[in-house]
Amino acid sequence: MPRYNFRESEAKWQSAWEKEAAFSAIESPEKQKYYVLEMFPYPSGRIHMGHLRCYTLGDVIARYKRARGFNVLHPMGWDAFGLPAENAAMEQGIHPAEWTYKNISTMRNQLKAMGLSIDWTREIATCDPKYYQHEQTMFLDFMEQNLIYREEGWVNWDPVDHTVLANEQVIDGKGWRSGALIERRRLSQWFCRITSYNDNLLKKLDHLHRWPKKVRTMQENWIGRSEGAYIEFKFTETSRKNPLKVYTTRPDTIFGASFCAIAADHPITEELAKKNTEIEEFVEECRQLGTSEEAIQTAEKKGIDTGLRVKHPFLDKDLPVYTANFVLMGYGTGAIFGCPAHDQRDLDFALTYRLPVIPVVVPPDENADKFTITNEAYIGEGRLENSEFLDGLDVEKAKRAIIERLELEKKGKGTTNYRLRDWLISRQRYWGCPIPIVHCEDCGLVPVPRDQLPVILPDDIDFSGHGNPLDRHETWKNVKCPKCKKAAQRDTDTFDTFIDSSWYFARFCSPDSKVPVDPKAAQYWLPVDQYIGGIEHAILHLLYSRFFMRAMQQSGHIEIDEPFSGLFTQGMVNHATFRDSGGNWVEPQNVIHTNENKIERADTGLPVEIGRVEKMSKSKKNTVDPTDVIEHYGADTARWFILSDSPPDRDMEWTNAGIEGAFRYINRVARIIDDRLPLIGIPKTTKPKEFSTTALELRQITHKTIAGVTGDYENFHFNKSVARLYELTNAISSVDLDNLEHDISWAIRESLETLVRLLSPMTPHLAEDMWQKLGHKTLLTNMDWPNAEEKLITDDKVTLAIQVGGKLRGTINVEAGINKKSAEELAHSMPNVQASIGKRKVRKVIFVPDKLVNFVV
């Protein structure tokens, strides 16, 4: 039986921390602050392993920074609005609010059992009117700053359920519940003008040096700044006065143009569709691709000749105008010219519709006469050919020359374009923050007066009908116009839940403030020093938050622009999958290994096959409930396992063997300390003047571990800290306990106390318990971080690798700092080196100080 009682210990220390309010954060201007935040959870029902991992990582940082003397803010809240609550309402007849608050209460208890160093007094839930009322205020503020506008946007429409669907509710072009073919529909909706900050959002990425490079690159590409040109093509049909305006990033390839293409939802296409059934059908077909860019771009490239022709701006030739499914209305002008030789999509399209392929850029090492394009477009550098006045120029120069000519002849214009689109924030849903606008027939869009805020979600709703229940809630919906007092209607849409998560980190600074954020508190705590969450939020959530801070700054709520100065993206938690012979997924706890070394289902006895290791998901039944693990092994074991082995930014595999191993280690630490307690005296005994080799060696590894673990904590290399702590533990337990001299017992106490202190951010309950056992009266949680003694962490001996021709032929132990000549002599005299060199001549000797000697032969 393990001697350490984790159940007793974890409960004891959690209540001790609570009693001392050890983790409540108070603004103290004289202390340096550190704000640690993990992305707050959606209250889906129970916490999952992804949460356990994320919150463990954050807690290690929070506890470590606290020990380093920082004034740490580490809060928790709930991203409580969203679709699943409405689904639960429809499927189980439970009210979204009830469902959500029940989940919050379960998950709060689960998180508390993890022993997180969280200031629970700052807890917020976004579905609480005390929180979302401020979003309504800020919406009106942003409106005054011209950051909000109303326009038509596309939605996925389910014609059977009469409801708007989220992209994830559209499966293979069909509604997930009704199975009906969905279609794109236009709806008048609210937008945030995020594009007014596109350049700033892009440029400031350079300052976020504590963000992963990959996230910055992804945001950069998402904003998608491009230098290009608008080019106008005149229609041959004289009745069409307005030219076709296209956007291109490759104006240099204009002489290779063989067609133009416009989006299926381009105004011209829509106009033509009214009189041409073929085009109408095509447009209809494109609408069934839904609104997601992924669906549109993975579809087979298709188009229809509209019959319209345009004139090439510089050549005496006409180009056909197609309407095509790969041209996006939301990017550029919704119209392109196609140059098949130098764009893969254009080439694929041209090959399908037998359009000419005219190479105009020739690779540097190719001959213009012989250069042809078959089924791969050439997008690289080169010089222009077949291009009149551009001939001979390279791509960059040609771009500049053509833009100059376009502008001179008033046929186009150089321009900077962004891929980023404005943020559509209206959702046709109940469980979200109401939009504080009244629609009046006479006065138009009327903001709800500020003294009438907040607009509170009604509780009495009916989910049995189609669409948004708010839209059918007559008493809530029908109000008097605040301006003219005539009958009017509330906006029945609610905010995108990304709004809720775009400023919650700021609210944590002053969760009870009457205004969205208390400027003094925000000034002290923001920005978040370390933000932690999944890579899946690399673009949208993080970009929206960056925008929101700017909008809040512009409307005077706050003085910062970047919300997160440090970001860490953790990997997913995976688990093996199991399937029985009937092809059904089987839960891990239902899989048993029989005595005959077979694997079968515990319930039915059917044989089971082990499948791939995949992200934990309910559908594949390969989940493990963190709470089960905590009940069985304790929070420290769960935390230790989740930190060991895999680097936190990479995916990890949850295994039973791993958790068992972690459990053994926790108990081993307790046992090792227990066994040595009678031998090591009381705390703070006099430090011996001299140390024996054994004691010195233990002290050296102890102090090297302090230095190593400290560096690892700073760099999120917790798996390496774990390895180092194993090494320290091994070193401690290998010291012979017979006839202990004072210097050794002193060194053992030092190493044990160090071990416990270094462990405390990762396994806080065990550490606190052991700290007490080691004779200390105060909480370890309030102790500062140990310091490594410089003298003890530098080696005076090093091992040199000796190579011949780059191959290892031996190693030698030498004094650190040995010079080239002596190292070379020593190495050269080694028999193995002699044999390897043989009769060959040594051409050169490479010497890397304190690393290696390499004889080049």
Add this chain to the structure above:
RNA sequence: GCGGGCGUGGUGAAACUGGUAAACACGCGGGACUUAAAAUCCCGUGCCGUAACUGGCUUGUGGGUUCGAGUCCCACCGCCCGCACCA
């Protein structure tokens, strides 16, 4: 389709700016303790050859740069994340 990432023993991984590949752990094998089992402790463990030391090979695949490549460059393969209404 577009953008971003990852790939090292049986397994999770380590290897700082190019310098001893496999630290640490899991698993496995052997041993000690035990009436026995569990727990614990000790030893071994990349692969191939070998009686043994020595040796040869090895970081998804193929090429390149270098005295030297897991690390840098090019091409390919596989897997994962995001694509604007999941959160």
